[in-house]
Amino acid sequence: MKLTLRPIFLGLFIFWLFFPFVSIILWSIGTGWRFPAMLPESYSLRGYKIAFDPSGDIIKGIITSTIIAILVGTIATVIGSAAGRAIAMYTFRFKKAFQFLVLAPLIVPGLAVTMGIQVLFIKYGLSDSLQGVVLAHLIPTIPYVVMIMSGTFANFDKSYEEQGSVLGASRLIVLRKITLPIVIPGLAVSFLFAFVISWSEYILTLLVGGGTVKTLPLVLFSYLRGSDLPLVGAASIVFMIPPLILLRFTSKYLVGRTSSVTGLGTI
Amino acid sequence: MSAQIKIENIEKSFGENKVLKGINLNVESGQLVSILGSSGCGKTTLLRIVAGLEKATSGHIFFNGEIQDLIPVEKRSIAMVFQKALLFPSMTIGENVAFSLRAAKNVPKNIDAKVKEMLELVRLPGFENRRPGELSGGQEQRVSLARALMRNPKILLLDEPLSALDANLRVEMRSFIREIHDSFEMATLFVTHDQEEAMAISDKIAFMDSGILEQFDTPEMFISEPDSRKVAKFFGCLNIFSGSITNNIFSSDFEEFNLIAESHSVGNALAARQEDLEILNEKITNSFPAQIISWQYAGSRIMVTCEALNRDRNTKTLVFVETDRFADFSANKSIYIAYNPSRLHVIPRGE
Numbered sequence: 001m002k003l004t005l006r007p008i009f010l011g012l013f014i015f016w017l018f019f020p021f022v023s024i025i026l027w028s029i030g031t032g033w034r035f036p037a038m039l040p041e042s043y044s045l046r047g048y049k050i051a052f053d054p055s056g057d058i059i060k061g062i063i064t065s066t067i068i069a070i071l072v073g074t075i076a077t078v079i080g081s082a083a084g085r086a087i088a089m090y091t092f093r094f095k096k097a098f099q100f101l102v103l104a105p106l107i108v109p110g111l112a113v114t115m116g117i118q119v120l121f122i123k124y125g126l127s128d129s130l131q132g133v134v135l136a137h138l139i140p141t142i143p144y145v146v147m148i149m150s151g152t153f154a155n156f157d158k159s160y161e162e163q164g165s166v167l168g169a170s171r172l173i174v175l176r177k178i179t180l181p182i183v184i185p186g187l188a189v190s191f192l193f194a195f196v197i198s199w200s201e202y203i204l205t206l207l208v209g210g211g212t213v214k215t216l217p218l219v220l221f222s223y224l225r226g227s228d229l230p231l232v233g234a235a236s237i238v239f240m241i242p243p244l245i246l247l248r249f250t251s252k253y254l255v256g257r258t259s260s261v262t263g264l265g266t267i
Numbered sequence: 268m269s270a271q272i273k274i275e276n277i278e279k280s281f282g283e284n285k286v287l288k289g290i291n292l293n294v295e296s297g298q299l300v301s302i303l304g305s306s307g308c309g310k311t312t313l314l315r316i317v318a319g320l321e322k323a324t325s326g327h328i329f330f331n332g333e334i335q336d337l338i339p340v341e342k343r344s345i346a347m348v349f350q351k352a353l354l355f356p357s358m359t360i361g362e363n364v365a366f367s368l369r370a371a372k373n374v375p376k377n378i379d380a381k382v383k384e385m386l387e388l389v390r391l392p393g394f395e396n397r398r399p400g401e402l403s404g405g406q407e408q409r410v411s412l413a414r415a416l417m418r419n420p421k422i423l424l425l426d427e428p429l430s431a432l433d434a435n436l437r438v439e440m441r442s443f444i445r446e447i448h449d450s451f452e453m454a455t456l457f458v459t460h461d462q463e464e465a466m467a468i469s470d471k472i473a474f475m476d477s478g479i480l481e482q483f484d485t486p487e488m489f490i491s492e493p494d495s496r497k498v499a500k501f502f503g504c505l506n507i508f509s510g511s512i513t514n515n516i517f518s519s520d521f522e523e524f525n526l527i528a529e530s531h532s533v534g535n536a537l538a539a540r541q542e543d544l545e546i547l548n549e550k551i552t553n554s555f556p557a558q559i560i561s562w563q564y565a566g567s568r569i570m571v572t573c574e575a576l577n578r579d580r581n582t583k584t585l586v587f588v589e590t591d592r593f594a595d596f597s598a599n600k601s602i603y604i605a606y607n608p609s610r611l612h613v614i615p616r617g618e
Contacts, residue, residue: 159353162320165340166347168418169370177370181357 028233047234058235061216065199066242068130068215072137072198073191079138080145080190081183087146088153106143113139114207121208128210136208137201141194148193152186185253192250196243270329271296271454272317272422277326279312279478286312288478290326296421299448299455301465304475305501310458311426313475317456318424319343330422346415347424350431352407354399360386360410361395367418381417388447389413405436412447423448423455429464437461441468462502474498490540495616499538505587506539507614517613521575521584522555525608532613541589543610546571546596547603554605557586562596565589571596573604 026033028047030040051058083102087095105113117136118127126132160182164174180187202217209215216239223232247254270293279287286309294300302310315321317328319340328335335343354363364382368375375381379395386394389409399407408428415423425444429437445468448455459465465472466486473483482494493499499507510519517524517537524537547554557573564570568591574583586604 157351157353159349159351160355162340163347163349163353164355164366164370166318166320166343166345166424167367167370167414168341169366170341173370177358177366178355181355 024233024236026233027229028237029230030233031230033229044230047228047230047232050231051234051238057214057219057222058216058238061214061219062238062242064130064214065216068134068137068205068213069195069198069242071134072141073195075134076138076141076145076194077187077190080142080194081149081187083142083146084149084151084186085153088150089156089158102146103143105139110140111203114204118207127208128212130209130213133205133209133213133215136204137198139204140201141197144193144197145190148190149183149186152183156182188250188253192243192246192254195246199243270294271298271331272456273327273329273332274313274317275327275329277313277316277328278324279309279316279321280324286478287316287323290475290478290480292473292480292483294454294456296454297449297452298470299445299457299468301457301459301469301472302475303459303462303465303472303501305460308475309478310460310475314347314424314426314456314458317422318345318347344418344420345422345424346418346420347426348408348411348415348428350427352399352404352411354402354407354410354414356399358399359395360391360397360399360402363399363410364395364414364417366414385413385417386410388416404432405440408432408440409443412444416447416451420451421453423451423453425455425457427458427460430460437464438467444468474501476501491610492612493538493614496536496614499536499612499614503540504538505541506544508537508539508584509535510537511535512613517611519584520577520579520582524606524611525553526611526613527608532615534613534615536614538612538614539606540610541570541587542568543607544586544588545605546573546588546590546594547605550603551605553608554603557602557604559596559598559600559602560585561598567591569593569596573602575604 026040029043029045031042031044031046033040050056053059086092087099087102092098114136117139121127121132121136126135156179160178161174164178165171169177200217201215202221205213205215205218209218211218216235220232220235220239223235226232272292272294274290274292277287277290278285290309290313292300302313304310312321316323319335319338323336330344354360355366358366361379361382362369364385365378368378368381382395383392386392389412391406391409391413394402394406394410399410402410408431411428428444429440432440441464444457457465457468466489469486471483471485472489474481474489476497482489482498484492484494489498489502493502493504496507508517508519508521508524510517512518512526512532512534515526515528517526519537524539526532546559550556555575557575560572560574562569562571568589571588571590573586573588575586576583588604
């Protein structure tokens with residue numbers, strides 16, 4: 001009984017997982033698709049032509065989103081790694097409180113935090129600016145990096161660094177040649193997470209960017225309110241591509257028993 | 268000439284816990300000194316202080332007369348091998364061995380030739396392009412040693428480098444380490460908890476217990492003239508009798524032992540090694556009566572457990588005799604145990 005049900009459940013699961021993609025692809029290339037037709041009446045690439053127009057909003061959105069996501073990914077990975085290392089490898093006073101503070105943005109509703117920082121950002125002239133958006137995106141991304149990197153560093157043997165020092169290597173060389181190559185899987189996964197979170201962030205960008213900083217989700221949302229469904233479909237497909245490319249290069253670190261994945265167990 | 272390594276009055280506390288209590292030790296160039304002791308005695312901490320990986324609470328470290336206290340670990344002219352081989356996983360064996368040369372400010376020429384030469388020395392020729400995971404434990408540890416020796420050090424620090432290896436390999440590796448030490452003319456500090464290993468490899472042994480240097484001597488002295496009861500016990504002496512000395516006679520609870528005439532020993536404990544005693548059927552001079560309790564094989568030798576009646580006629584003292592001759596060791600048999608006064612040792616610090 002169990003054996004016969006298994007393929008059915010698996011089929012349903014795959015359908016549930018991939019059906020939205022199929023429908024988006026069909027939306028992006030179909031025209032005149034009305035209920036109750038199973039498939040569009042005709043097909044055209046009009047949506048993609050508009051999406052890839054170099055002077056169009058989507059290309060501009062891609063550029064803005066990419067710049068922000070790369071900056072956020074990099075900064076969050078650097079800061080989060082330092083904090084993750086501290087949590088995993090050192091004992092210090094108020095460590096529990098520090099851990100809680102670092103992870104708090106995951107528990108506290110993002111909107112509440114955003115309202116708070118918006119006031120601050122306006123005061124310091126950071127609202128409506130790209131820098132402001134980058135700073136705001138660090139709030140939900142750093143906790144993930146801290147978790148991943150504390151898992152990575154919990155499995156890191158500090159003796160490797162000591163071995164490097166007794167061989168005459170400076171701290172910088174130890175970091176570059178010994179530590180980084182060992183923790184690179186964690187760094188790659190951290191960057192992936194931070195990038196993807198920043199890439200799909202909408203509320204924080206809208207509130208802090210004030211509509212001046214137009215990332216791809218903002219552009220996508222404005223199309224969604226219009227009724228040009230092929231364009232929405234094409235834009236959605238474009239929206240999915242960069243994270244998928246990044247996933248292609250980091251996926252090897254996401255599977256199996258790599259230390260970077262064990263850190264996620266703390267979520 | 269000043270000693271290659273001079274450890275002067277080193278103390279170390281971790282919070283309330285005092286792990287090193289005023290250690291003084293000199294290691295000359297060309298000397299291999301083992302720091303021996305059971306786990307938790309502070310031996311690894313002492314080595315880490317010499318290396319600069321740990322700061323001493325007080326005291327000083329000198330290399331060849333130069334004070335090292337403020338010199339960071341990477342600038343000390345030492346080489347160190349840890350318990351684990353710690354080969355850098357992202358590098359090949361060749362890159363691992365070349366690490367110290369490439370990390371140096373002035374990268375020397377012919378690194379490849381030097382690596383080749385060093386790998387030949389540790390009997391791993393042609394291993395340059397292998398990865399760390401492809402090697403056995405012993406091979407990894409030899410690479411680790413090669414990597415350390417690339418610095419051409421005057422001081423070699425070894426932190427239980429053999430304890431992760433299996434027994435046969437350990438024996439092979441310790442003579443290998445001795446060979447390497449001799450060919451490099453270094454001052455070597457070798458930390459171990461294995462008494463046999465320390466005896467086999469060292470010129471001198473520094474025996475530590477609870478953060479105190481109990482005795483610093485040549486290996487044979489630890490057997491023949493232990494300074495304290497702890498040392499005697501650690502080095503396998505099973506017969507340590509309490510008592511007192513008057514006129515070259517050591518009075519224990521069960522027997523008055525004759526000491527050698529010129530002995531001016533002072534102390535309240537007597538060490539009589541089990542292998543120096545002999546079981547006889549008749550009384551001779553320098554023997555005392557006892558009864559056999561049991562016997563068992565101890566390796567290829569036989570350990571006989573006996574007991575001697577104390578002079579209070581009530582209590583008994585256990586006496587162990589190790590022999591290589593099989594005889595009638597049946598329980599309750601009355602025998603005499605003979606000793607050689609020149610092989611008895613009065614322990615100065617009998618506690």
